[in-house]
Amino acid sequence: MINRIDCGKKKSTTTSGKNKNQNINDNQCLDDVKEKFDINVAKLMSLGRNGRRWPETESEHDSYCAETKRLNQHLDDYKTTCSSGPSKEFASIILFSLRRVTRQYCRKTHTNQRRHKKLFAMYKCSNQLSNQTGKCLEDYIDTLLSTVKLSTIQQKIPYTCCNYFELLKCTDDVFHSDQKCADSSETFQEFVRTIFDDIINVACGDYLEFSDKCQQLPLLTKPSLLKNKKRPKSILIPLIEIWDQSAN
Numbered sequence: 089m090i091n092r093i094d095c096g097k098k099k100s101t102t103t104s105g106k107n108k109n110q111n112i113n114d115n116q117c118l119d120d121v122k123e124k125f126d127i128n129v130a131k132l133m134s135l136g137r138n139g140r141r142w143p144e145t146e147s148e149h150d151s152y153c154a155e156t157k158r159l160n161q162h163l164d165d166y167k168t169t170c171s172s173g174p175s176k177e178f179a180s181i182i183l184f185s186l187r188r189v190t191r192q193y194c195r196k197t198h199t200n201q202r203r204h205k206k207l208f209a210m211y212k213c214s215n216q217l218s219n220q221t222g223k224c225l226e227d228y229i230d231t232l233l234s235t236v237k238l239s240t241i242q243q244k245i246p247y248t249c250c251n252y253f254e255l256l257k258c259t260d261d262v263f264h265s266d267q268k269c270a271d272s273s274e275t276f277q278e279f280v281r282t283i284f285d286d287i288i289n290v291a292c293g294d295y296l297e298f299s300d301k302c303q304q305l306p307l308l309t310k311p312s313l314l315k316n317k318k319r320p321k322s323i324l325i326p327l328i329e330i331w332d333q334s335a336n
Contacts, residue, residue: 122325125163132159132186133283134214136222138321142211153194155243160187177238178331181287182324189282206313210276213269217262224258229319232326234308236333250302256280291331 103183163183168232193207214221231251238244256277263273295301320326 113209118244126325128159128162129186129324132163132190133322134154135280136225137218138222139218141218144208144212149194153190156190156194160190160196164315169278174332178287178328179324180285181290182274182327185283185286206272206275210272210279213266213272214261214276215314217266217269220262220265221259224255224262225323226319227258228252228255229323229326230310231308232323232330233319234310236326236329241330241333244333245291246295246301246305247308248330249288249295250299250305252284252288253297256297322331 127138130136131140134140134142140152140155160183163186195263228251231254232248235244235247235251238247260273260277261282263276264270
């Protein structure tokens with residue numbers, strides 16, 4: 089789980105009852121922060137059913153980028169307030185990459201103007217195919233929830249990496265299932281890879297895309313979600329939990 093550091097609440101030094109209430113408030117802070125963080129990451133990544141709708145016109149693009157700037161700021165607030173150790177380090181890498189790619193897509197330069205035709209074609213296809221790509225994303229989240237339960241980080245990293253490559257393949261297949269969108273798959277893949285490739289290159293070692301080691305991993309049993317437990321909206325919450333366990 090994400091380790092919480094001081095969330096700005098005054099510590100109680102008088103009675104055990106107050107300490108107990110403080111612990112309850114701390115847990116509520118953690119739950120609230122995680123939920124908001126999860127929702128905002130999903131919106132920022134614009135992937136699947138929980139992501140934002142991609143802009144298809146210049147005016148929509150301006151509004152989208154204004155919201156992107158606000159979401160980036162909120163993510164920093166949550167990261168610095170209620171995470172520490174490996175979880176904070178991992179989140180910092182991913183959020184840096186996410187901020188970099190969203191700024192690149194939103195920056196109005198001569199180079200970007202030349203790319204806009206290709207980008208808007210990808211945006212339109214992403215909107216049309218959001219249910220299908222959302223299923224790819226949910227399948228990956230489910231595998232991460234199973235991976236979290238493995239006993240050692242040495243077991244968790246291979247499954248995390250290899251199933252990430254399965255996510256890429258799944259979304260690529262979705263785009264190629266629609267003849268009009270096949271040419272946009274590369275642009276979509278570039279967006280996802282730009283966010284995650286930095287951490288993948290550092291963490292995955294020999295478990296690389298198309299590697300024999302990935303092919304040899306036994307299948308994991310997908311978890312049965314309890315009625316009172318929701319699937320995370322983004323992949324970042326279970327990823328952070330996995331990396332946080334690397335310190336144990």
